[in-house]
Amino acid sequence: HVQLVESGGGSVAAGGSLRLSCAASGYGYGTNCMAWFRQAPGQEREGVATFNTRVLTQFYADSVRGRFTISRDNAEMSVYLQMDSLKPEDSGMYYCAIGVGSWQCPIAPQPYPHWGQGTQVTVS
Numbered sequence: 624h625v626q627l628v629e630s631g632g633g634s635v636a637a638g639g640s641l642r643l644s645c646a647a648s649g650y651g652y653g654t655n656c657m658a659w660f661r662q663a664p665g666q667e668r669e670g671v672a673t674f675n676t677r678v679l680t681q682f683y684a685d686s687v688r689g690r691f692t693i694s695r696d697n698a699e700m701s702v703y704l705q706m707d708s709l710k711p712e713d714s715g716m717y718y719c720a721i722g723v724g725s726w727q728c729p730i731a732p733q734p735y736p737h738w739g740q741g742t743q744v745t746v747s
Contacts, residue, residue: 624649625647625650625737626648627720627721627737627738627739628740629643629644629645629717629718629719629740630643630644630645630742631643631644632743633745634745634747635709635745636747637709637710637711637746637747638709639746640707640708640709641709642703642704642706643703643704643706643719644701644702645702645703645704646700646701647719647721648700653723654721654722655676655724656674656675656676656721656722656723656724656728657676657695657702657719657721657728658672658674658719658721658722658729658730658735659672659673659693659702659704659717659720660718660720661713661716661718662716662741663714663716664715669732670729670730670731671683671687671704671717672684672692673729674695674702674728675724675726675727676695676697681693682728684730686712687706687713690706690707690708691707692705702721706744709744709746710746711747714747715743715744716741716742716743717741717742717743718739718741719739720732720737721735721737722735722737
């Protein structure tokens with residue numbers, strides 16, 4: 624079955640950097656969208672970045688564009704999120720997710736059937 628395991632979260636001062644990793648296994652050949660989401664307490668889960676493994680395109684939420692970078696290691700079936708110039712408003716639980724999309728992967732959480740357990744990011 625599909626397994627997603629995130630790591631790399633932690634506490635960092637504003638302006639610092641973190642790199643999140645998500646190791647994926649057990650997913651089918653048709654899966655082409657890998658994404659990162661985050662959720663702060665009392666708020667809805669929001670899309671941060673997506674990576675389309677079929678056309679090799681990325682998409683970023685306006686709030687993180689220019690500061691975050693999503694990438695993928697095909698050999699290791701992992702997806703990463705490099706987060707630079709972190710702000711306190713970036714704090715929250717970060718989740719990776721995988722699913723199937725068209726030429727642009729969805730940034731909303733509903734279409735993604737598979738999720739990791741999350742890793743906490745705290746920026747102060």
